[in-house]
Amino acid sequence: MFDDPKNLLLYEACEKVGLPVMFHIDQNKNMVEPGLKRVDRVLKKYPKCKVIAHAYWWRQLGNGSCDRQLQQNPNLYADTSGHVVINVLNRDRKYAREFIIRNADRLLFGTDEGWWSFKDSNKQMKLHYTFFEELNLPDDVRYKIYRGNAEKLFGWKQ
Template sequence: MSRIVDFHIHCNSSDPEQVKQLAETCEKYEVAAALVGGLRYGATDYVPNEQVIQICREYPDLFYPLAKIDFWEAPPNPDEASRLAEAGVRGFKFIYPYYAYDDDRYMPIYERIETLGLPVLFHTGDFCPSPVDAVWRRPVLRNMDPVTLDRIARSFPKLNIVMAHLGTSLWRVPAAELVKTHPNLYTDLAGHGSFAALSAEDLAGLLGPRRHVYGVERAFFHKLVFGSDAYVDKPSTLVSALDHYRHLLDRLGLPAGLSAEIMGGTVGRWLGIPL
């Protein structure tokens, strides 16, 4: 199998020892990790984008930076995406928007990222309550419903989009159907609630062919990518995700080439990672 690429790791710590531990884990399991930080995920702050870029420069063969652009109070400036791309960012993450992902205010940023040729990762589905919910009183889950990605995928067909968590248990079926509809829409199973909750039979039902045709050649498993939802200070989640993904792919009996695409080939090409 080719090199593994994890498209979903949170950079929640810049502590050198914790960063080193994640790097050692990635090296041991031959994983290239896309790290995403950015301030304000609900009530939680992460490592700023610029610092994530610097961390990735210290481990250029293991870490690749994604940037989170704030979707909270002010509409995002498309020039910020260009600036971050020039600084070395390989993709973007969106989560916890003030308005729904497909709101008019956000469309210019997607348009700019499409022209940059970089992929995007959207959180979809469940999101833990926090004290700020009572302050802002926003429709948090509805804003991150997978159906909000429909307009984006249609409007920007050259934009490679990953739907994180396959909508979680709230929206798995519509999320999977959207993945089947749009050629540029992919999904990961990031998080124990997704990769550990789904059996191979469940996944076969979700990503199987729309018509009752036997054989994986008519299914949509090629729209799946590897994402662990690990954190810098919790690399064990990466190891758990590897085990679960491999178990699922073995049980599904997918060809080796297809499994390699799922575990890194697809995302690796988007990020320009040598495989």
């Protein structure tokens, strides 16, 4: 489970040394229930640990859990990598745009693709690279998602 005692040791150690933790949840690893209460417990127990939500976390967008967690937990970020993210956001582009603007300070652009996928003509991957541009987001929001939030989170910019 997401809040398994062994995982809690990881969050505690990363909080102590100031390293962020990116987590993956799915039906087999770091499992959660609808509403993400296990994630809530970890975020509250380790408020100085920067935690980055990934992949299946986004499947809770429709029930409001993702928005709620980003609004209530300043230590939570969410990356946009993984096929799940664009699929979920693309269901309602108006809501997606509002959600992105509202949570722009804690979203990180990313993909699950690497050098091995550059010659892939996969339509899903092309959508991943164009989705945010097609939403006509304000320039400052795009900057935060594409670069600014990562600079802040990882201390890359003074």
